[in-house]
Amino acid sequence: MKYMKLMIYNFVFGLSLLVSGALSAQDLELTVIGNPQSVPSEMNMNQLQSVLKGEKFRWDDGSPVRIALMKTNTPIGTTTCNKIYNMTGNELNKYFLALVFQGKVKAPTFFNSVSELESYVAQTPGAIGVLQNSTDDQIKIILVDGKKQI
Amino acid sequence: MDKIKKRLIFLISFLVWLNFNNYVIAQKTQIKGFANVNAFVQDGKLNFGIGEQDLFITSELNDDFSFLGETVFKYSPNSPTHFNVSIERIIINYNFKGNHSLLIGKHHTPINYWNDTYHHGRVFFPTIDRPLLFAAGAIPIHTTGIAVQGLNLGKLKFGYNVMIGNGLGSYEVMDNDKYKSVTAAVHIKPHDRFQIGASFYNDIISEGAEVNGRVIDEKVNQQLYTATIAHFGKKFELLTEGTFASNRANSTGMVHSFLSYLYAGYRLKEKWVPYIRMDYLKYQEEEFYYEKDDTTSFLAGLRYEISYLIVVKMEYQYIDREESGQTSLFNTQIAIGF
Numbered sequence: 311m312k313y314m315k316l317m318i319y320n321f322v323f324g325l326s327l328l329v330s331g332a333l334s335a336q337d338l339e340l341t342v343i344g345n346p347q348s349v350p351s352e353m354n355m356n357q358l359q360s361v362l363k364g365e366k367f368r369w370d371d372g373s374p375v376r377i378a379l380m381k382t383n384t385p386i387g388t389t390t391c392n393k394i395y396n397m398t399g400n401e402l403n404k405y406f407l408a409l410v411f412q413g414k415v416k417a418p419t420f421f422n423s424v425s426e427l428e429s430y431v432a433q434t435p436g437a438i439g440v441l442q443n444s445t446d447d448q449i450k451i452i453l454v455d456g457k458k459q460i
Numbered sequence: 461m462d463k464i465k466k467r468l469i470f471l472i473s474f475l476v477w478l479n480f481n482n483y484v485i486a487q488k489t490q491i492k493g494f495a496n497v498n499a500f501v502q503d504g505k506l507n508f509g510i511g512e513q514d515l516f517i518t519s520e521l522n523d524d525f526s527f528l529g530e531t532v533f534k535y536s537p538n539s540p541t542h543f544n545v546s547i548e549r550i551i552i553n554y555n556f557k558g559n560h561s562l563l564i565g566k567h568h569t570p571i572n573y574w575n576d577t578y579h580h581g582r583v584f585f586p587t588i589d590r591p592l593l594f595a596a597g598a599i600p601i602h603t604t605g606i607a608v609q610g611l612n613l614g615k616l617k618f619g620y621n622v623m624i625g626n627g628l629g630s631y632e633v634m635d636n637d638k639y640k641s642v643t644a645a646v647h648i649k650p651h652d653r654f655q656i657g658a659s660f661y662n663d664i665i666s667e668g669a670e671v672n673g674r675v676i677d678e679k680v681n682q683q684l685y686t687a688t689i690a691h692f693g694k695k696f697e698l699l700t701e702g703t704f705a706s707n708r709a710n711s712t713g714m715v716h717s718f719l720s721y722l723y724a725g726y727r728l729k730e731k732w733v734p735y736i737r738m739d740y741l742k743y744q745e746e747e748f749y750y751e752k753d754d755t756t757s758f759l760a761g762l763r764y765e766i767s768y769l770i771v772v773k774m775e776y777q778y779i780d781r782e783e784s785g786q787t788s789l790f791n792t793q794i795a796i797g798f
Contacts, residue, residue, distance in 0.1 A: 365612040367559045374523045374555075398730070404768035407492070407797065408584055410518060412577055413528045413551055413563075414611060417490060417518070 338389040339459040341443050342452040343428070347435045348373035352453040355460070361438060362394055364406070364415030369436055377418035378427050378439030386424070390440045393460060489519040496582040496795040510535065511793070514548075514580040526553045532580050547632070548580055548602070560610045563623075566632070569603040570621040570645045571659050572701045573688045582795035586697065588773045589791075591721035592739040592757055597672035598703060598719045598750060599684065600628050600661065603641060617649035619657075629669025629676065639664035647688070657688040665749075680749050681708040697725035697733070707749035717743040717750055725763070733763040754782040769797040 342358060344350075348369040353361070360366055366375055380387035382399030391402045409415040421427040424441050431437040432448040443459070444451060454460050496511035512534040519527045528551045536544035551565040570576040574591065578584045593599065605625025612619065626634070627641030640663075647657030661684040669676045686703045702720035719742075725735030739757040743750060761775035773795070778788045 360612070365559075365617065367555055367561075367611075368557075400765075400768050407768065408577070408581075410490075411492070411516060411579060411581055411584070413518070413549075413553060416520060416526070417488075 338385060338442055340386070340389060340393060340440055341459055342454055343431050343439050343441060343444050343446075343449045344452050345431055345433075345435050345437045346448070346450045349436065349438050349450060349452065351450060352456070354455050358452075358454050359394060362440070364409060364418070367416075373436035374416070376416075376434050376437040378430050378434075378437050379418050379420050380424070380427060380441065381420045381422055384422070386440070386442055387420075394440065489517065492516045493798045494581040494583055494796065495798070496793055498588070498791060498793045500789060500791040502789055511582060511795075512580055516581070524555055526555070527551070528553065530579060559612055560608070563607040563609055564605075566602060566604045567607060567623065567625075569600050569625075569643055569661070570607075570609075570623065571599050571643060571661055571684065572686050572703065573655065573657060573690045573699065574701065575599065575601060576621075576645075581797065582793065583769065583771050583797045585795070586699065586723055586725060586733075586735060586763070587737050587759065587761060588775050588793045591701075591723075591737065592741060592755060592779075593703060593719040593721060596719065596741055596750060596753075596755075598705060598717070598741070599686075600641065600663070603627070603643065604630065604632065605641070607643075612649075619647045619649075621645045627663040628665045628671045628682070636669055637664075637666040639666065653691060653693050655688070655690045657690075659686045659688075660684070661686075674751075676749075678709045678711060678748075682706070682749070695727050697723070697727070697735070699723040705750070707747070709748060712746055712748050715744040715746045715748065717741075717747055731765045733765070734761070735763060736760050752782075753784075756780045771795050 348371050350369070361375060362377055364377065368374055379390060382388065382391055382402055388399055391397050391399050395402050397405065406415065406418060410417045419430060421430065427439050427441055428444060428446045428449060431439045432446060438452070451458055493516060494514040498509045498511055500507050500509070512532045515531045517527070517529040521527060528549060529547070530549040532546050532548050534544055534546070535542060547566065549566055549568060551563050551567060554562040556562055568575050568579055594601065603623055603625035605623055607621055607623035609621045610619060621643070623643040625641045625643070627639055630636045642662045643659060645657065645659035647655050649655045663682050665671060665676050665680040665682060667676060667679050683706045684703055686701060688701045689698065691698045700720070700722040702718065705717045705719065706714055708714040721737060721739045723735065723737045725733045727733050737759040739755065741753070741755040743752040743754060757777060757779040759775055759777040761773055764772045766772065771794070773793045775791045776788065777791065778786070780786045
């Protein structure tokens with residue numbers, strides 16, 4: 311009986327962890343950040359999707375667009391794939407590998423940690439990235455459809 | 461003395477290695493590769509075979525210039541080592557304004573979607589091998605020359621590519637004649653994952669030129685008109701292309717051929733895609749430039765995408781050729797990216 315209770319407890323605990331994990335991946339609010347130089351302060355969702363898909367090579371001032379993303383197996387990376395690209399992580403990796411192989415886009419830079427991504431965006435003119443939230447003063451937060459978070 | 465010498469060599473090697481690493485990181489150079497292994501049943505026996513090993517390098521030289529190289533190692537029975545190394549693409553890209561670029565080098569001719577998209581990466585191919593119009597030598601797969609390219613322009617995501625090259629019969633390092641090939645390709649992407657395109661190719665192939673291992677015995681004026689519809693949706697996949705070829709020589713006049721294929725697939729689950737492909741090659745009776753061999757082929761297969769870097773395909777193909785009759789083939793392939 312004791313073991314039975316323990317098993318039920320473990321099962322419920324495991325299930326709650328799984329559910330909360332799945333919810334947290336889907337419910338993460340994303341913030342789009344950009345290097346203060348070149349990257350516009352505001353764009354709509356269609357423009358953002360186009361930029362992050364590598365369809366725009368240069369910003370209006372001529373600086374090259376540099377895409378910075380969290381790796382697709384991180385919670386932020388997974389949410390970015392779902393919310394912005396409407397793809398799975400696997401689809402996104404295939405999408406960029408195929409386009410780089412065709413010579414039609416420059417490969418995005420993928421990061422393991424948010425601090426590395428922030429630092430890259432802060433130091434690289436034309437860089438745009440996606441993360442959960444940012445407090446770095448050197449980075450511009452880009453409004454998407456007028457909102458700070460998507 | 462030897463000890464000092466050894467330490468000095470170690471130090472120099474370390475510094476060279478360190479500098480090389482910095483150089484590579486600063487340039488953002490990436491090396492990727494593709495390979496595949498096949499197993500197939502033919503003439504009543506099971507065969508195993510290795511495919512091409514494709515090494516692919518990209519490098520950003522600065523904000524405007526980048527490099528792309530693709531080198532293939534493949535089986536070649538006539539080589540002393542039974543293997544050949546071939547440079548499939550070397551492209552120096554100058555992004556001169558917005559989404560417009562100047563490309564110079566050896567390209568895959570942007571004559572159709574398949575040739576411009578999949579190159580030698582079997583892991584990307586929706587089927588095990590290319591459509592039959594490639595093996596028939598119907599289209600110029602490579603062009604060495606210069607191109608102006610624009611991508612994702614305007615709301616329809618219009619794209620263009622105008623290429624001038626050495627043309628058919630030329631060598632890797634120089635042209636064999638004074639005639640240049642011209643390729644003009646356009647496409648639009650009115651919806652996500654959907655593309656419509658068309659292209660025109662014009663070339664004059666000189667007498668004595670060697671094309672696809674055959675010596676051309678009379679000057680040929682060639683025009684190719686190609687149309688493409690491509691849709692790779694979340695569930696449904698469709699790719700169909702047709703090339704209408706006109707070849708003209710003084711002795712035979714103008715002859716026409718039509719070469720096409722249609723691929724369709726449906727994603728049942730995230731990783732499973734059953735598919736079909738039909739190929740249709742029809743030559744005019746007087747065709748002299750291509751090897752006239754009217755062909756109809758039907759292929760049914762199943763693709764299992766373990767991940768974007770590992771794909772297994774199984775196929776049955778039935779081919780009916782005018783010259784060699786009917787054949788069928790069971791084929792399985794594992795294609796990887798690394």
